Amino acid sequence: MTARRVALVGAGMSRFGVGGKSAAGLFAESFEELRSGLAGMPGVSDGDDADPAVAFLRAHLGEAFVGSLSFGGAQLGNPAALFLEHVGLAGVSARRVENACASGGFALRDAVNAVASGKTELALAAGVEVMNDVPDRHKRYWLGVSGDTEWERTAGLTFPGVYALMAARHMHEYGTTKEQLAAVAVKNHANGALNPKAQFQKEVDEKRVVSAPAVCDPLGLFDCCSTTDGAAMVLVASEKLAGDLMQEPVWVAGSGASTDALAIHDRERLTEIPATARAKEAALQDAERGGFSLGIEDVDLAEVHDCFTIAELMAVEGLGFCGLGEGGAFTKSGATRRDSGNGPAVNPSGGLKAKGHPLGATGVAQAVEVYRQLTGQADKRQVRDARVALTHNVGGSGATCAVHLFQRGDA
Amino acid sequence: MTARRVALVGAGMSRFGVGGKSAAGLFAESFEELRSGLAGMPGVSDGDDADPAVAFLRAHLGEAFVGSLSFGGAQLGNPAALFLEHVGLAGVSARRVENACASGGFALRDAVNAVASGKTELALAAGVEVMNDVPDRHKRYWLGVSGDTEWERTAGLTFPGVYALMAARHMHEYGTTKEQLAAVAVKNHANGALNPKAQFQKEVDEKRVVSAPAVCDPLGLFDCCSTTDGAAMVLVASEKLAGDLMQEPVWVAGSGASTDALAIHDRERLTEIPATARAKEAALQDAERGGFSLGIEDVDLAEVHDCFTIAELMAVEGLGFCGLGEGGAFTKSGATRRDSGNGPAVNPSGGLKAKGHPLGATGVAQAVEVYRQLTGQADKRQVRDARVALTHNVGGSGATCAVHLFQRGDA
Numbered sequence: 001m002t003a004r005r006v007a008l009v010g011a012g013m014s015r016f017g018v019g020g021k022s023a024a025g026l027f028a029e030s031f032e033e034l035r036s037g038l039a040g041m042p043g044v045s046d047g048d049d050a051d052p053a054v055a056f057l058r059a060h061l062g063e064a065f066v067g068s069l070s071f072g073g074a075q076l077g078n079p080a081a082l083f084l085e086h087v088g089l090a091g092v093s094a095r096r097v098e099n100a101c102a103s104g105g106f107a108l109r110d111a112v113n114a115v116a117s118g119k120t121e122l123a124l125a126a127g128v129e130v131m132n133d134v135p136d137r138h139k140r141y142w143l144g145v146s147g148d149t150e151w152e153r154t155a156g157l158t159f160p161g162v163y164a165l166m167a168a169r170h171m172h173e174y175g176t177t178k179e180q181l182a183a184v185a186v187k188n189h190a191n192g193a194l195n196p197k198a199q200f201q202k203e204v205d206e207k208r209v210v211s212a213p214a215v216c217d218p219l220g221l222f223d224c225c226s227t228t229d230g231a232a233m234v235l236v237a238s239e240k241l242a243g244d245l246m247q248e249p250v251w252v253a254g255s256g257a258s259t260d261a262l263a264i265h266d267r268e269r270l271t272e273i274p275a276t277a278r279a280k281e282a283a284l285q286d287a288e289r290g291g292f293s294l295g296i297e298d299v300d301l302a303e304v305h306d307c308f309t310i311a312e313l314m315a316v317e318g319l320g321f322c323g324l325g326e327g328g329a330f331t332k333s334g335a336t337r338r339d340s341g342n343g344p345a346v347n348p349s350g351g352l353k354a355k356g357h358p359l360g361a362t363g364v365a366q367a368v369e370v371y372r373q374l375t376g377q378a379d380k381r382q383v384r385d386a387r388v389a390l391t392h393n394v395g396g397s398g399a400t401c402a403v404h405l406f407q408r409g410d411a
Numbered sequence: 412m413t414a415r416r417v418a419l420v421g422a423g424m425s426r427f428g429v430g431g432k433s434a435a436g437l438f439a440e441s442f443e444e445l446r447s448g449l450a451g452m453p454g455v456s457d458g459d460d461a462d463p464a465v466a467f468l469r470a471h472l473g474e475a476f477v478g479s480l481s482f483g484g485a486q487l488g489n490p491a492a493l494f495l496e497h498v499g500l501a502g503v504s505a506r507r508v509e510n511a512c513a514s515g516g517f518a519l520r521d522a523v524n525a526v527a528s529g530k531t532e533l534a535l536a537a538g539v540e541v542m543n544d545v546p547d548r549h550k551r552y553w554l555g556v557s558g559d560t561e562w563e564r565t566a567g568l569t570f571p572g573v574y575a576l577m578a579a580r581h582m583h584e585y586g587t588t589k590e591q592l593a594a595v596a597v598k599n600h601a602n603g604a605l606n607p608k609a610q611f612q613k614e615v616d617e618k619r620v621v622s623a624p625a626v627c628d629p630l631g632l633f634d635c636c637s638t639t640d641g642a643a644m645v646l647v648a649s650e651k652l653a654g655d656l657m658q659e660p661v662w663v664a665g666s667g668a669s670t671d672a673l674a675i676h677d678r679e680r681l682t683e684i685p686a687t688a689r690a691k692e693a694a695l696q697d698a699e700r701g702g703f704s705l706g707i708e709d710v711d712l713a714e715v716h717d718c719f720t721i722a723e724l725m726a727v728e729g730l731g732f733c734g735l736g737e738g739g740a741f742t743k744s745g746a747t748r749r750d751s752g753n754g755p756a757v758n759p760s761g762g763l764k765a766k767g768h769p770l771g772a773t774g775v776a777q778a779v780e781v782y783r784q785l786t787g788q789a790d791k792r793q794v795r796d797a798r799v800a801l802t803h804n805v806g807g808s809g810a811t812c813a814v815h816l817f818q819r820g821d822a
Contacts, residue, residue: 003529013478063524069488077480077557078511081670081810085677091689093668095517098507100479100489106506110521113474117527118414119697146488176775255530257504259492266496277501286530399492400506 062120088180100146104363105393105402182329192354199356229358256282273398275319473531511557516773516804516813529694532737603765610767639767667693684809688731774804
């Protein structure tokens with residue numbers, strides 16, 4: 001039985017950074033961008049409503065999925081209802097989706113499932129996190145809870161430590177260098193400098209990256225993403241509704257997800273995240289079932305989970321953009337820069353590294369970038385002739401992973 | 412476009428109570444019951460596998476949804492992957508679903524969506540909570556987080572306080588009495604006494620209930636549910652797969668959900684939970700789309716969210732089993748006892764009141780009871796000729812609500 005096709009028909013995100021806004025305030029900022037995009041669409045503004053976009057949403061929106069770790073606990077339980085209420089959509093079925101840093105990717109997956117089920121024509125996938133309203137010692141607690149508690153957190157192994165172990169082993173096995181890791185940071189900060197929503201909008205050079213203070217050897221300050229406040233959302237619509245709203249739909253061509261052991265000592269290798277390859281395969285199979293003829297070589301741009309520079313190297317390897325162990329040389333060659341002609345543009349938004357990483361919002365913000373790129377609205381960071389895109393969102397150190405494939409225009 | 416039909420094909424739950432097990436341990440206890448039920452089914456045990464049920468799940472299970480507040484925070488982030496790993500199912504796409512006490516009901520809803528999408532033939536809806544591994548003062552914190560933080564929790568208004576306000580207003584407006592509230596406790600403890608999985612398996616009489624110490628006037632000790640450790644899970648299958656496994660499917664005929672203002676001062680009335688009526692209407696509409704001809708009068712048994720006795724009165728009113736304000740007299744009349752002949756059996760499992768209320772597990776445990784009842788396996792508490800059932804799961808004081816309808820046999 002063929003799955004029903006679904007498409008993105010709207011996107012919004014807040015400024016990422018340290019803003020002092022509440023989670024509900026960031027959600028509303030993100031919603032405002034989505035609302036104003038929707039208001040200009042054919043079929044939305046035809047009525048007499050004072051706020052046609054909200055009237056349209058009240059009429060069509062059947063489900064909402066909000067990715068969040070509820071970092072800091074300001075509204076730890078039941079927050080999804082609060083967010084919907086805050087933007088005038090109380091009543092809509094909504095829940096929080098939590099898979100640590102992959103919460104947003106799974107919120108998107110569940111929104112895709114909801115629309116594909118035929119039970120609603122329109123679903124909202126959102127994500128939100130406020131990380132900077134608690135003191136640093138509390139940040140360490142809240143970040144730690146996304147890794148294994150029994151074996152890792154209580155032993156003091158935080159995420160920089162986990163990814164530093166991965167980086168050290170990658171260097172040992174494949175000869176990966178600090179300069180190759182730095183190439184991720186240099187590229188993503190260059191992209192982030194063109195993104196007005198990014199937390200960091202300044203370029204950095206290789207020298208500055210490799211000589212930065214160590215956070216956890218071999219990872220330095222610029223190898224690590226930051227703690228960020230932010231929110232992001234996309235609208236997922238049925239084929240029929242998408243056709244009413246847009247001439248050329250941005251299809252969610254495939255959705256794939258996987259899980260793995262939570263603690264890294266339960267995995268066979270430190271140098272890869274097996275859930276990435278499995279989620280990618282599942283996404284390709286899902287695309288095939290939906291009638292999309294796509295291979296990984298068709299991807300024009302990819303938003304991947306670069307919580308640390310080593311994570312992007314493992315991502316480009318696990319997704320098959322290059323071979324295992326080749327991520328360092330591949331990235332250092334410039335292949336993943338925008339419009340290099342030698343590979344997909346990786347993290348044109350600036351990635352987690354420069355755009356920032358508000359945990360639950362990240363997976364959705366990746367889809368926001370895809371929507372901007374595939375509708376030609378990415379401004380100075382526009383990837384030329386972008387037609388096929390991929391998002392890759394990892395929870396913790398790889399216990400959860402969601403991969404999505406997108407295609408502009410006809411299948 | 413008609414939605415694809417889905418059915419329950421398996422169920423399991425742990426003993427509810429104060430057990431000393433970890434969340435993963437309770438998940439595994441619940442899984443063991445599901446696994447052994449599955450192992451005896453045609454089409455599962457045909458192969459040569461040492462553990463045919465797990466082999467069957469590895470082959471068919473495409474999604475898992477785990478409802479949990481992660482109460483106490485032992486594994487606050489990313490727990491879904493850990494639970495799957497713990498029962499030999501690492502790799503399966505899984506996420507935590509959180510809507511406070513309605514987490515389980517939304518996990519079920521999302522499992523239904525996942526199978527209805529046609530993207531998988533089989534999904535797991537599970538829920539788990541450990542509430543008794545933290546001291547009492549921490550329990551107050553963790554329970555409080557499911558209500559509004561800004562206006563209620565920080566003002567000291569805990570859940571007994573919120574529901575006591577509702578009860579006092581219900582008494583004022585409708586003349587509801589303490590004896591009518593007590594009728595809920597008496598009935599549900601009588602049912603719980605027949606449920607070997609229930610936290611409390613002892614009957615109580617009206618005198619004991621009305622003379623119990625006050626928790627928050629007018630609610631006494633027996634008007635309040637307990638803090639409970641427990642896990643529950645059901646398997647949701649496509650029509651085709653269900654047909655291979657069972658002669659007479661237990662259809663999930665309809666799924667409905669709604670949200671509302673999180674803080675009670677933002678609602679029009681204290682005497683009802685509007686999300687209940689909206690979710691019920693949505694479930695009936697969903698059933699109609701699926702070709703099920705069902706009205707609320709067809710319900711033979713209902714598992715409703717009786718976190719406090721007043722909550723069950725508002726539930727039977729909001730679901731339409733009786734009129735607004737009539738819940739007290741309706742319940743006191745005995746109409747909602749098993750096999751009364753004058754109304755649906757309400758909470759034949761013992762409900763949250765006697766079976767216990769492990770937050771994230773509750774909504775799924777309701778579906779476990781429905782599966783047992785509609786397959787004639789409810790033993791001493793079997794509802795006679797049960798064919799249509801309903802579950803009603805509320806998050807917080809009514810910010811979230813999920814209602815499901817079930818039907819045994821042909822539509």
